[in-house]
Amino acid sequence: MKKLLNDPANLVAESLRGVERAHPELRVDHENRIVYRADAPVSGKVGLLSGGGSGHEPAHAGFVGPGMLDAVCAGEVFTSPVPDQMTEATKKIDGGAGVLHLVWNYTGDVMNFDMAAELAAAETDTEVQAVVMNDDVAVEDSLFTAGRRGTGAAIAVEKIVGAAAEQGRSLSELADLARRVNDSSRSMGMALTSCTVPAKGSPTFDLPDDEIEIGIGIHGEPGRRRVPLASAHDIAEMLVDPILADRDFTGGEGVFVFVNGMGATPNLELYLMYNEIAALLDKAGIVPVRTLVGPYVTSLDMAGCLVSITRFDDEMLRLWDAPVATSGLRWGM
């Protein structure tokens, strides 16, 4: 394993020191591994909390700032943070209007956020609601399983709800909006290579030079199926077809298309993928109105990409365009 680190056990802690030094507009609670806005809590505003395992940068700390999240909790690499972190973060960002937990749908994250909400209810009188994001069509949407993973939709959810929160909307309005954006989003990912979790020190899975994984998540886990290496054209179909089969994306204001790099895939290739994806959407009569191409929700050094599509209504479009100032997404301020 070749990584820029000192001791794998300290990777997350030392990286958070770097985040603190590099971003005077953020604060870091090192004991609880919380990254939060320097101006938190914003009085009268609903606080937005998310987070998850580390190794997905810019997610999650890259989306903390005005117009997006108020705080995130950082877990170990690919490991959900723990309830204490979330409870502490909830307290830090409670400006009196309650706190919304935006939870990526993974068993660990959901259980830890659940426990945090229980703890917060016992320890404080902060009103907490949680919305679980689950957009990944590679996995069957079923009540009897862990359900779909939260992957690319989080960007749209966190950005749009973040903008709405700045307008002073109520906790339940924001929770409804978060659910609406999540429901309007579908995603599907693929891997060209595995990634290497620092604590393990070797690739999570072996992938021969002529095979790829289709239907991966964002934790370097193997995908739904393994297929022979294919052209970008064919891969685009393998990702877009199941997304379009799962939901109607026509109408509204058009769609937001997010082509996410998994970590080691150059933007040169991601734009080429977007070219293929846009052609497929064209054919289906679906109109992209906003796009985002680049590594935003990564799996360490995995090569591959994840496509996420959100149907925008006019409110979602307006809120997407509203100012945001985070290290990962920024415009208008």
Added chain:
Amino acid sequence: MKKLLNDPANLVAESLRGVERAHPELRVDHENRIVYRADAPVSGKVGLLSGGGSGHEPAHAGFVGPGMLDAVCAGEVFTSPVPDQMTEATKKIDGGAGVLHLVWNYTGDVMNFDMAAELAAAETDTEVQAVVMNDDVAVEDSLFTAGRRGTGAAIAVEKIVGAAAEQGRSLSELADLARRVNDSSRSMGMALTSCTVPAKGSPTFDLPDDEIEIGIGIHGEPGRRRVPLASAHDIAEMLVDPILADRDFTGGEGVFVFVNGMGATPNLELYLMYNEIAALLDKAGIVPVRTLVGPYVTSLDMAGCLVSITRFDDEMLRLWDAPVATSGLRWGM
């Protein structure tokens, strides 16, 4: 080789189609492989042109837009674009105040830009000046060699001169400013792994699991020397010490520190590197006032990082903070 592409020979062309589709605020001249601002030429403004080989994304097209570059030319992967492209781009962005070529110091880029300037002088009456950016301390600064490579400094030069150009400054003022920012910048890079050039299909060099390259450029070329794999702490010293030995960075408004990922290195590790770098700067009495951490000037899927430090005076700081709207760097608009 595993990449998201159809045919390596069409990679750049197809990727530029994706850039065009994803960015309505940009225009793409596919014949000449030029990416330029939709509002070019901006009347009365000096046009800023850069570019180089592909494979460095977000550089170069990611820095085209208000407040930064007016156009870039895209070459084949790691191959300088050709004079015709540059001449054509120069015409497209000439708003009557001349065009400044910001050239990354590589033999090929310099010669092609030279020929373009000669052609432009013969074919048009556009006033053209060129500034060569050469900030890489891994290479000896000598009149008798190809000299230092242009690496990380370009971000500061292009951003700062871009902001000054928006203010309507003259061509020679901007050329002077570009030289000043370049002279105030030094960089040093390292690789954990090689990258794979698509047309070649295999890694450019073999690097054993326990060795790293120090003093690399941005084209996947081997570095100045090969050393045993070291801790982030020691690597930070290997990069920062030669930078500080080469120039005085104290005084002024402090420094801009740019920790660039080479492509496959997670931001998690880059922030950890920044933590180490900031500690070294502290010790040297050097004060970071602005930072940028992430993959901005990549070498395809190479793992590693490049550290670039620019001493800011108050004008440079002000211009750095001015609004910019490109897909790679954006704030204030």
Added chain:
Amino acid sequence: MADVDTDTLQRWLRVFAASVAEHKDELTALDAAIGDADHGANMDRGMQAVVDGLAATPADPAALFKQTGMTLVKSVGGASGPLYGTLFLRMAPATGGAASLDPETFAKALRAGLEGVVARGKAEVGEKTMVDALTPALDALDAALGSGQSLADALRAASAAADEGRDGTTPIVARKGRASYLGERSAGHQDPGATSAALLVAAAATAVAEQGAA
């Protein structure tokens, strides 16, 4: 045979921690195949923290379980943190505040812990999780105690049942946890959480047997 005292319970935790440390790479390798390659690191981090806290351990089993559960919840994260944490947290009240636990109370506490795991994780037997090791283990424990066996013998039976339950996860297509994302591909791999759970039961058998021997 004497009731289970806090010394034995501490030994249980130490033996489990040592066993997790020893099997850390194996647990991670199992998780790499059908998950995200962190179960060994997660459990090891958590059990180290538990052992580090033992010096300051208060005297009664309920307090020990509560502290263990809270430490696991605080330090593990992922799916296994809340699950193992809940297991111990739920054991605490089931002790009824006793200074040492008779076999039935110990078994009752473990059962309460398992119910906590099921309440938290909603997994049924046969979904390829730690529940598949814990459930047959506690069933075997109850049965053995019911038929008059000593706690040491009953835990040996429980450990054998846990191992069998763990082995039984291999052919299962997962419906809970990260492995469920793999669909059919999850079949043919042993569940990491069931593997660590079998170590937990084996550690109890070892610790109690040592108390018996001492």
Added chain:
Amino acid sequence: MADVDTDTLQRWLRVFAASVAEHKDELTALDAAIGDADHGANMDRGMQAVVDGLAATPADPAALFKQTGMTLVKSVGGASGPLYGTLFLRMAPATGGAASLDPETFAKALRAGLEGVVARGKAEVGEKTMVDALTPALDALDAALGSGQSLADALRAASAAADEGRDGTTPIVARKGRASYLGERSAGHQDPGATSAALLVAAAATAVAEQGAA
């Protein structure tokens, strides 16, 4: 022996293009060791474009050289594009507009081309570039012609000298081009540009020998 006509010059370009295509991977591998792994792709792209343009080639050598040079400048990029492009662009005026070139004029044109390369790239002999193959080649050509040898023989001598010059680049520590970034580490590797330049001279020898034979 007849002067060099445009047929032969076209054959030169075709032989060179074929030879570059054949050695493409070798040129790229040499460039990977001390550069950026694109010299084979660059030269191949350029010479394919040159050959593709040959059908429409105007009649005289100057026009052919100019078109070749412009095509290379337009299609190659990198360092080799402007350098090989300049080489051919500078050969054009040195032909004096002749319909076919006598040996001295051909040699003079090549010399003008080399001077263009040096003016553009500022490399001296011994800096590990294509100049290290071209310079001894043209010196050998002049010397052989001066001593009365046929152009075919003289080009054979030039080709041998180019090969020798190419081989001589191996121990050199580069001072120009991308290899210079490697410092001492550039020693021990043959220069890719000197290698393609030796193919260019060898192609001329082949093409002229075939004209002589025809």
